[in-house]
Amino acid sequence: MTSLQKILLVLCLVVLNSCGLIKRPFEYQEIPFDIPIPYGATEENAIFEACQEVAKDKQNECFNEQLEQHVKTHLKYPRKALAKRIEGVVNVHFRLNTDGSVSIMAVHGSNKILEEEAAFIINSLPCLIPAKINGQAVPFYFTYPITFKLPDSRK
Template identity: 40%
Template structure:
């Protein structure tokens, strides 16, 4: 039996070509469809627009112009000043010259006595020229009055010495340093104490308070104040 198909009529022979042509045609139509643009017809006519016409707009006034201040008033006319003549006479001050005339006679001036200022100073006992005289040392030579003063001072302390009972009970002992001043009239002033106990200091002040009045010390023949210091020892037996 013979086949019904004609071998020359085989459609599958060029199928690849047909497919490529169709794909290219579809791609072209799709691209044109995407790029296709349409414009709406506008009903506005440019002839109706008159550019030469000016728009009249009312501009609102936002701020009023300030009026300039009035000019200052003219200055007042100066008052007329009456000149009054001064009838009072002014006395002139005459300054006399201090220059001396060669013909003037200068009188001699008597010598002026200048009083020496007396300085109120304290002269220590160790350097004073004339030491204070303790009662009982008046007949001693000046060169021995210093040692006589020391002896009489020690005798006075031994004579009036009394150990405070409260200091004995407490067992307090030590040395009290006493300083006083023999004033220009020979009296004892400015007594100061420094010791280990107030009771001992009080006893030392009592002993110095019983010192007699002395002949004051002298420096260059003038009475001066003489400070003097001495230790008083309190020792328990």
């Protein structure tokens, strides 16, 4: 490499660095905890109280089982939907807050009646143990599909 090439390389690096385009390899950046974090991207995921005594590697499975059980227990097919023979899948996008409570962010389904019931089911979740990063509780998003299937009248 010639002297001129070295000088051009150094000048390019100086310009890139001054523009903030080069990140220092050991620069530490704090995570802003007011930004909800996707499920599974935390050191400790949110869990139901029933999952506290479960081994760490089984807590996600326990969380999913508890959530599924909660939905099955609390799902009451809306009478209007039964009368109109409405069925479908509703995706509930919710945030688990730092205090363990739930906030519904969005509900997407094929019918408003089913959307309302799905939101009610998720809103009735018990207070959870929040997710944590560096020992600090953090909010995070979760999406759960709830299937509304009409009972088979031929049975």
